[in-house]
Amino acid sequence: MEIKIIKGDITELDVEAIVNPANSFMSMGGGLALIIKRKGGDEIEREAKRFAPVSVGKAIITKAGKLKAKYVIHAPTMHRPMRIPPENVYQATKAAMKCAIDHGIESLAIPALGTGVGAVTKEEAAKQIIQALKEIAEKQKPQIIVYLIAYDEEQFNAFNQAYKEIMAQ
Numbered sequence: 001m002e003i004k005i006i007k008g009d010i011t012e013l014d015v016e017a018i019v020n021p022a023n024s025f026m027s028m029g030g031g032l033a034l035i036i037k038r039k040g041g042d043e044i045e046r047e048a049k050r051f052a053p054v055s056v057g058k059a060i061i062t063k064a065g066k067l068k069a070k071y072v073i074h075a076p077t078m079h080r081p082m083r084i085p086p087e088n089v090y091q092a093t094k095a096a097m098k099c100a101i102d103h104g105i106e107s108l109a110i111p112a113l114g115t116g117v118g119a120v121t122k123e124e125a126a127k128q129i130i131q132a133l134k135e136i137a138e139k140q141k142p143q144i145i146v147y148l149i150a151y152d153e154e155q156f157n158a159f160n161q162a163y164k165e166i167m168a169q
Contacts, residue, residue: 001137002145003054003130005159010149011027011039015070015107017061021114024079026052026060031116033120036072048074055079061096061103069109069133073099077114084118089125101142109147114154126162134166142166 010018010032020033026048028037037045047062051074054060059075075096077088092113100108110129114120120128126148133146148163150156 001133002144003133003148003163004145004155005148005150005163007150007153009151010109011036011067011113013109013134013147013149015074015109015145015147016069016079017073017100017103017107017115018064018067018109019104019111020048020072020074021092021118022048022054022074022076022151023081023118024053024055024076024109025049026054026074032111035155036067040067040072044072048072053079055096057091059092059099061099070131071103073105073108075113077118081117082115084120086114086120086128088118089114089128090132091121091131094136097132097136097142097144097146100138100144105144107147109127109149111151112151112158115155115168119149122158123125123162126155126158127138127166130162130166
């Protein structure tokens with residue numbers, strides 16, 4: 001597994017799949033989910049809702065509509081819009097990676113899960129995501145490029161700091 005930390009707009013990335021920090025009902029009504037739906041099309045939400053409810057710790061894959069990516073992996077961080085514990089970010093990351101690996105995805109972009117409505121700090125989200133990736137890399141050694149995508153400088157720095165701390169252990 002190769003991990004790259006970049007700053008930018010996840011909906012503009014030319015990767016095979018992107019991760020949507022979903023809710024269990026697959027309703028794409030706010031935050032990054034709404035941006036993905038607006039740019040990719042309503043068909044993403046319609047397809048995802050066929051699988052609902054999806055519990056935290058599970059993930060599903062849909063086509064990506066008009067996005068550059070081919071697929072969207074919907075990994076719930078919450079049952080419904082609400083504050084969440086950081087553990088949910090860890091579980092959503094593991095579920096998204098399992099889904100990507102199971103579907104032979106070779107490049108995946110993961111945003112800072114849980115930092116919007118979920119109210120997880122950028123630093124804590126980065127730690128949870130990178131810890132989950134480290135464990136998967138050590139156990140499964142998947143052939144995948146994972147892009148950790150930061151929308152702003154603060155998240156970019158949080159990803160880089162967490163990477164240095166966790167990967168050095």
